[in-house]
Each structure stands twice: as C-alpha cells, then as structure tokens.
Amino acid sequence: MFSSNQTNVAAVPNYIEDVFSTYLYTGNSSTQTITNNIDLSTKGGLVWIKSRSDTTDNFLFDTIRGALNEINSNNTQAQASAAASLTAFNTNGFSLGNSTQVNFTGETQATWTFRKQPKFFDVVTYTGTGSNTTIAHSLGSVPGCIMVKRTDTTADWAVYHRSLAKTQYLVLNTTAAAATGATWWNSTTPTSAVFSVGTDASVNASGGTYVAYLFAHNAGGFGLTGTDNVISCGSFTTDGGGGASVTLGYEPQWLLIKRTDGVSQWYMADVMRGMPVGANSQVLYANLSAAEGAGNTYSPTATGFIVASGALVGSSTYIYIAIRRGPMKVPTDATKVFLPYIYAGNGGSNRVITPPTNSPVDLMFGRGRTAGNNTGWYDRLRGKGNSLTSNTTAAESVQASSPEGTLGQNNFTVDDTYGFLNSNGVNYAMYLASRAPSFFDEVCYTGSNGYQDLSHNLGVTPEMVIIKNRSSSQAWIVGLRSIVGTGKYLVLNTTAAVVSDANYFGGPWTNTYVEIDGNIAPINQSGSNYVMYLFATAAGVSKVGSYSGTGATQTVDCGFSGGARWVMVKRTDSTGDWYVWDTARGMVSGTDPSLLLNSTTAEVNANSIYTATTGFQIVSTAAGINASGGTYIFLAIA
Numbered sequence: 187m188f189s190s191n192q193t194n195v196a197a198v199p200n201y202i203e204d205v206f207s208t209y210l211y212t213g214n215s216s217t218q219t220i221t222n223n224i225d226l227s228t229k230g231g232l233v234w235i236k237s238r239s240d241t242t243d244n245f246l247f248d249t250i251r252g253a254l255n256e257i258n259s260n261n262t263q264a265q266a267s268a269a270a271s272l273t274a275f276n277t278n279g280f281s282l283g284n285s286t287q288v289n290f291t292g293e294t295q296a297t298w299t300f301r302k303q304p305k306f307f308d309v310v311t312y313t314g315t316g317s318n319t320t321i322a323h324s325l326g327s328v329p330g331c332i333m334v335k336r337t338d339t340t341a342d343w344a345v346y347h348r349s350l351a352k353t354q355y356l357v358l359n360t361t362a363a364a365a366t367g368a369t370w371w372n373s374t375t376p377t378s379a380v381f382s383v384g385t386d387a388s389v390n391a392s393g394g395t396y397v398a399y400l401f402a403h404n405a406g407g408f409g410l411t412g413t414d415n416v417i418s419c420g421s422f423t424t425d426g427g428g429g430a431s432v433t434l435g436y437e438p439q440w441l442l443i444k445r446t447d448g449v450s451q452w453y454m455a456d457v458m459r460g461m462p463v464g465a466n467s468q469v470l471y472a473n474l475s476a477a478e479g480a481g482n483t484y485s486p487t488a489t490g491f492i493v494a495s496g497a498l499v500g501s502s503t504y505i506y507i508a509i510r511r512g513p514m515k516v517p518t519d520a521t522k523v524f525l526p527y528i529y530a531g532n533g534g535s536n537r538v539i540t541p542p543t544n545s546p547v548d549l550m551f552g553r554g555r556t557a558g559n560n561t562g563w564y565d566r567l568r569g570k571g572n573s574l575t576s577n578t579t580a581a582e583s584v585q586a587s588s589p590e591g592t593l594g595q596n597n598f599t600v601d602d603t604y605g606f607l608n609s610n611g612v613n614y615a616m617y618l619a620s621r622a623p624s625f626f627d628e629v630c631y632t633g634s635n636g637y638q639d640l641s642h643n644l645g646v647t648p649e650m651v652i653i654k655n656r657s658s659s660q661a662w663i664v665g666l667r668s669i670v671g672t673g674k675y676l677v678l679n680t681t682a683a684v685v686s687d688a689n690y691f692g693g694p695w696t697n698t699y700v701e702i703d704g705n706i707a708p709i710n711q712s713g714s715n716y717v718m719y720l721f722a723t724a725a726g727v728s729k730v731g732s733y734s735g736t737g738a739t740q741t742v743d744c745g746f747s748g749g750a751r752w753v754m755v756k757r758t759d760s761t762g763d764w765y766v767w768d769t770a771r772g773m774v775s776g777t778d779p780s781l782l783l784n785s786t787t788a789e790v791n792a793n794s795i796y797t798a799t800t801g802f803q804i805v806s807t808a809a810g811i812n813a814s815g816g817t818y819i820f821l822a823i824a
Contacts, residue, residue, distance in 0.1 A: 200408045202416040203512035205231075205301040208440060208458040209279075210238075210595040215291040217273075219281045224299045226275035231301040232309055232399060233272060233280055234259075236470050238294040238459065238478040244470075245288055247272040247280075248309045249302075251397060256287075257335050259358050259452075259472045265337035296459055296470065296478075298440065300399075305407030306417055308400040311337075316392030318372045320380040323400050329376045330403025330419025331507055333358055336388060338395040344388045346371055346381070347505045348403055349421035349446070356444060356505075359473050364446040401507055409514055416510040421446070422493075423503050429495035432506070437486050437643055439511035442472065447503045455484045457511065458546065458595065462569025463630040464494070464715065486511070486567070488629055488641035513545075516624045516645070520727040520824040523620040526752050526768035533602045533610030536589050540597040545620045547593050548628065549719065551576070552607075552616035553781060555771070557788040560606055561781075563654075564591030564598075567628050568717060573605065574654055576678050576764075576783045582656040582715075615771055615781060615789075617752065624724040629700075633714040639699040640718065646697050648720040649730035650821060652678060653702075657714040660707050665691040666819055669732050670758055676819075679784050681761040721821055729801065729822045732758075737807050737814030744801030746824040753795055753802050754783070755810075759817040762810035765794070773797040775805075 207222035224231070230249040236242070243258040245268070251257075253275060256268045270283025279299070282289045289295075300307040304326030312321050314336075323329070332346040335358075343358035355370045356362070370389055374382035381400070383390040390396075403419040406412060415435060422430045440456040452472035455461045460468035461484055469481030483494035491508070498504065517523045522544040529539055531554070546566075553561040560575040571588035574580075590605035592598065598618070600608035607614060619626050623645035631640050633655075642648070653663045662678035670676070673688040690709065693701030700718070702710050709716065723729050729744035744750060751769040756762060764783040771779050771789070773796050779789040794806035801822055804812045811818070 197412065199410050199412065200303060200306075201512065201514040202408060202510050203514065205303045205306050205416075206440070206509055206512075207297075207299045208456045209297045209299065210458055211295050211297070213289040213291055213293040213295060215284050215286070215289060217281065217283055218289065219276070220279045220297065222279045222297075222299055224279060224301050225277045226280060226299070226301060227277045229301050229303070230309060231275075231299060231307065233275075234298045234300075235272070235288050236296050236454075238296050238468075238470065240290070240293050241475050241477055242287060243475050244472060245271065248397065248399075249275050250309045250311050251337065257337060257397070259343060260475050261359055262340040262342055264339050264341075296456070298456070303407075305402045305405035307402065310398045310400065312396050312398070314383075314390040314392055314394035314396060316385060316390065318382070318384055319390065320382050321398065322380050323398075325400045325402055326378060326407070327402045327405035328378050329381060329400045330417070331401040332376065332381055333399045334383070334389050334396055336391070336394050336396050341388045344370055344386075346376070348419055349505045356446065358452060361449040361451055361473060363448050414510075414514070418508045419506070420508070421503060421505045424493065424498050424500055425495070426500045427495040428493075428498045428500040428502075430493040430498070430504075432490045432492070432508075434490040434508055434510075436490075436510045437488050438491055438508040439486075440509040441484055441491065442507040443484070443504055444506075445499065445502055445504050448499065450499070450504075453482060453484075455481075457486065457566060460569060461486060462572075463567055465569045488643055511621075511643070513622055515622075517622045517724060517727050520751065523622045523625055523727065524752065524823045525618045526770040527616045527618060528770045529614055529616070531600075531602065531608040531610055531612040531614060534608060535601045535603045537600050537608055538594070538597050539600060541618065543596050543618060546595060547598065547618040548621040549619040549626070550591065550593065550598055550616055552614060553786075554606070554609065554612040554614050555779070555781065555789045556612055558786050559612065560786060561783050562591070562605065562607060564593070565628060565717070566593045567630055568656070570599075574656070574717070576662055577785055579659045579661055579679055581658050581660075615768065617768070622724075624722055625728050627720045629718045629720065631716050631718065633705075633709075633711040633716060635705050635712045637693065637701060637703060638710060639701050641699050642720055644697070644720050644722055646722050647695050648700060648722050650721040650819075651695075651700060652719040653709045654717055655708055655711065655714050656717055658707070658711075663690065663708045666730070667691050667695055669730070669819055676756060676758065678764060681763055681784065683760050683762075684758045727824055730820075731822070732817065732819045733804075735811075735813045735816035735818060737812065739803065739805050740812070741798050741803045742801045742820065742822070744822045744824070746801055746822075747799070748824060749797035749799055750802040750822040750824060751797070752823040754821045755795070755818055756820075757810050757813075757816055757818050760809070760813075762818075765811065767795045767802075769797060773802070
C-alpha cells in the first residue's frame with residue numbers, strides 16, 4: 187500500500203482504536219487525566235462528555251476552539267468558558283480540572299473522543315458572511331453528516347445528513363422531525379472538499395462564528411489495505427412493530443439514532459456503557475440533559491445492528507451514525523488482551539475490582555479455588571448480571587438488576603448478594619480477555635431450523651469455538667475442526683473424549699464465518715439464544731494446538747518468547763478433565779496448582795505444567811495430562 191503522492195513510501199495503516207474512544211470515568215472534584223490513547227494534542231479532534239448519573243448538559247470541547255471552551259448539544263447557548271473543566275488536550279487523551287460540570291465527586295461520566303482523521307472526522311470553524319458560500323474541510327471524502335453550531339450567540343444546532351434531501355435539516359437540540367429550508371445548506375450537496383451554507387443565521391449570519399463537526403460515510407481509509415470502513419451515516423425504516431435490522435459490514439461500538447419523519451430523541455448508545463444483545467441498552471440523549479436510562483434495545487451483530495421489535499415507532503424512518511468496534515490491529519503483546527488475576531472474596535456487595543488491565547475486558551471467566559465453586563462466564567456482549575457456568579448444562583442466569591459480572595472501563599463488579607464471585611474467605615482465579623483480531627472474538631446468535639453461516643470478526647479462520655445454548659439446559663460444545671476433525675466435538679462440562687457426530691461442524695469455517703448445522707439443541711435449536719467464543723493462534727500471543735503424551739517430561743513450543751501465562755489442556759482420545767494453569771497462581775516447580783473448568787473440585791498442586799520460554803513444559807505423567815500415547819488439545823496464552 188502506498189500513499190497517493192509518494193509511490194515509494196509505504197503508508198501507515200489507520201485503525202479505529204487510534205481515532206475513536208468511549209471512555210468511562212467517575213468524578214473526583216480534583217484533577218484527573220483520562221488516558222484513552224487518542225492523540226488530540228498533535229492531531230486535533232472533539233471530546234464529548236455527558237454525565238450518566240446526573241442531570242447535566244452535554245459538554246463538547248474541541249481542539250480548534252481550545253480547552254475550557256464548551257458548547258452544549260442539548261441547548262442553544264453560545265460558547266462559554268467553563269473554568270477547570272477540560273483543561274488540556276494530550277497526546278494520549280485529555281485532562282480535567284475540578285469543575286462540578288464534568289468532574290463532580292462520585293458522578294459517573296461517559297466520554298466520546300473523535301480524532302481528526304481523513305475519511306473519519308473533521309472539525310472546522312468559520313465566520314459567517316450572510317451570503318451563500320462554501321466552507322472548506324479536510325475530511326478527504328464526502329461528509330455523511332455535518333453538525334453546525336453558532337458559537338458567538340444563541341442558535342439551534344443545524345444537522346445535515348446524507349439520507350435527507352439537500353434542502354432538509356434536523357436540529358440536534360430538539361426532538362423535531364426533519365424540516366425543509368433551502369437557506370440552510372443552499373440546496374447543495376457537500377463534496378469531498380467543501381460544504382455549502384445558505385443565509386440562515388443558524389449556519390451563516392454575517393460576522394457570526396461557527397464550528398462544524400463533519401462525519402464521513404463508508405469512505406474506507408482504514409485497516410491494513412486502507413479499504414475498511416469505520417463510520418457509516420445511513421438510514422433505516424422500522425417494520426410495523428418498531429424493529430429493524432441494519433447491515434453495516436462491521437460490528438458497531440457506538441450509535442446515534444434519530445427519527446426523521448416524526449419527533450424523537452437523539453439516542454446515543456455504546457458497548458462500553460451497555461449495548462448487549464437482546465437486552466435494553468444504556469441510553470443517553472444528545473438533545474437532553476437527562477441522566478442515563480435503560481432504553482431502547484439496540485443489539486450489535488457481527489455485521490451491523492438490530493433494533494428490537496417495539497423499541498422504536500413502527501413504520502417510521504430513522505437516520506444513524508455508526509462507528510466500528512475495535513481494535514482492528516492484530517495484537518503483538520498478550521498482556522494487552524489477556525490477564526490471569528487472583529483476588530480474595532470479602533462477602534460484600536457491589537464490589538468493584540480494578541486489575542492492572544491494558545484494555546477494556548470483553549470476557550471474564552473464573553471460579554473460587556476451593557471446592558464447591560462453579561466456573562462463571564460473563565461478557566460485555568451478553569450484558570451485566572448474565573452468567574453461564576461451564577461445569578453445568580444450566581441455561582443462562584439472567585439477573586438484570588444484579589451488578590455481578592458487570593464489565594466497566596478497566597474493572598469488573600462482583601456481588602456476593604447475587605452471585606458466587608465474592609464469598610467471604612474464598613480465593614478466586616479470574617481470567618480476563620479482550621476481543622482482538624486473530625486472538626479472540628465472540629458472537630451471539632439465534633438458532634434456526636437449518637444450516638447457518640455465522641459471521642464473525644476474528645479476521646482469521648477460528649481454530650477453537652465454544653458454544654453454549656443460553657436459553658435451555660444443554661451441553662457446552664467445543665469444536666476444533668482442524669485438530670480433532672470435522673463432525674467431531676468435545677464437551678466442556680464433562681470429561682468425555684471426542685464425540686463423533688456428522689451433525690456437528692461438518693461445514694466450512696472461514697475468516698469471516700462459521701457454518702453450523704441443522705436443528706440441534708446444543709448449537710442451533712430454532713428460537714434458542716446462543717453465545718459462541720472463537721479462538722485462534724496469534725503469533726507470540728496465543729496458540730491453539732495439540733500434542734501427544736509421552737509419559738515423560740516434554741516441552742510444548744507455542745512460538746512464545748516469554749513463556750505461557752495461561753494454559754488449558756484436555757485429553758481427546760479418552761476421558762479427562764479440562765485443566766487450567768496460570769502464572770497468577772503459579773506455574774513453576776512446587777507451585778503450579780490446576781483448576782478444572784468442568785468441575786467444582788478444589789485446585790490441586792501436583793507439579794504438572796510449568797511455564798517455559800517458548801510455551802509450557804509438561805512434567806506430569808497423569809493420564810489427563812501426559813499419558814504415553816494419549817492425544818491432547820490445548821489453548822495457551824503468552
């Protein structure tokens with residue numbers, strides 16, 4: 187790939203995680219630095235802040251107008267200087283002062299950061315002329331949406347969207363339907379270089395000062411090839427029941443939705459605050475100061491999003507802005523996508539645990555290390571309070587009011603009142619994974635009567651999939667198509683050897699989809715809800731593989747440079763448990779306790795598996811780990 191003006195210089199790929207971030211924090215009435223790894227200082231951009239827990243304005247700060255200078259998307263007020271608010275734009279985020287507006291003690295806040303980047307987002311300021319004119323921009327593509335706010339006096343926010351006629355506009359600070367007014371955009375469609383404004387004072391009063399935020403639409407420019415889309419500005423029409431299905435070509439992490447043929451709020455949802463599959467999203471509003479509420483159900487899919495039936499007004503038209511989920515980069519450092527973590531339960535409720543994670547966690551699973559403890563699985567996509575247990579066949583436990591298993595910015599919540607992750611006196615091992623290309627992905631789906639090609643975003647062909655029926659009591663099914671073969675599977679909640687059944691995993695797996703077979707209750711029963719976890723080998727990060735037992739010490743080379751921090755092993759030719767070792771509890775001689783994902787028995791310290799430079803060393807001759815002639819599968823993470 188080369189830049190357009192230098193045929194001998196390779197262009198640097200762009201990724202969504204470098205230009206957009208949803209970051210959650212809690213106010214402290216002091217100063218704090220928000221590190222979201224977005225370079226605002228040298229690249230420029232916008233920070234949008236909204237309280238989740240209190241009634242406050244939406245505060246927007248951008249690098250062109252400068253720190254402290256805020257405008258509010260929910261009102262008409264002019265720009266104001268907000269002392270001690272957003273005090274600085276940094277190379278890896280931004281800094282906050284002690285303003286009660288954006289940093290009041292105990293108040294939970296959401297922030298959305300948009301970095302300037304061609305084919306994604308741009309910020310432009312201009313002075314009005316009172317005559318039809320054009321405004322230059324650097325978006326590098328035709329804008330899909332433009333939001334304009336007059337900053338020197340009170341005025342409505344004017345919104346252009348590509349799904350409307352060039353004579354139409356919306357008002358960001360109101361619920362009003364789309365209106366017609368030729369004097370707003372001069373009845374002219376924007377281009378990749380300029381957008382037009384007419385003579386209306388909201389967009390072009392003589393001497394007035396303005397800021398415009400420009401959002402691209404399906405312009406490519408991202409990923410290794412520079413062809414991937416990361417932002418879409420489109421529209422959809424709901425069915426008679428108020429539902430809809432929207433195809434984007436990617437899984438979204440952030441949505442802004444507004445009805446155009448009638449009144450509605452400007453709904454904002456994101457996966458960090460909660461946009462789970464099949465459950466209410468945590469919604470904020472661009473046009474309101476209201477606190478966050480559990481609102482309409484917007485469920486992400488691997489290729490777009492679904493609006494649940496009844497969530498919106500039936501047979502109506504809506505516009506949206508959608509932003510792609512990241513990361514897009516293949517990880518090279520396993521510590522940024524996986525962490526084995528231990529903690530001691532204290533019997534308390536609403537206990538927030540903040541491990542030293544390097545990125546937001548998408549999946550957490552683990553158990554108490556003593557006897558009698560289940561292995562609980564929680565993830566961001568299924569939503570808070572929803573647990574599965576891999577040592578049972580039980581359906582998903584749905585406790586919408588429970589904080590148990592809630593995944594925050596860089597933390598998770600346990601609660602002994604509802605669950606089993608914080609019992610007093612019990613020590614726990616918890617495994618925290620982030621979705622990332624070539625390493626780990628997750629898909630939620632609904633079963634059908636026939637074959638399904640389930641889209642995923644792993645980016646490579648998965649080597650291991652784990653499927654659980656969420657709706658009813660069914661076995662956990664584990665497929666390793668390239669290792670144990672087609673038409674074969676293992677069962678995570680039992681010790682059983684490989685099972686042969688042509689109805690399981692007989693179809694292809696590719697870098698974009700996994701084919702599952704017909705009406706089979708554990709993986710594809712019509713109407714049942716499922717979760718599928720997908721794993722693959724990422725060089726230096728993870729390894730899905732197999733080995734033959736020798737009955738003697740042997741080392742398994744995973745291609746790592748610093749050894750495995752977590753290893754799961756299962757015998758396939760005979761019965762055997764699902765063993766797990768990790769460096770948080772110890773993977774060295776004398777201290778290498780194993781836990782079982784399929785059992786409630788206590789951990790056992792038996793000199794079994796140690797970490798080794800390139801992977802792990804097997805020192806046990808136990809039948810479940812290293813019997814001579816036995817066959818085994820493993821998942822190891824560096």
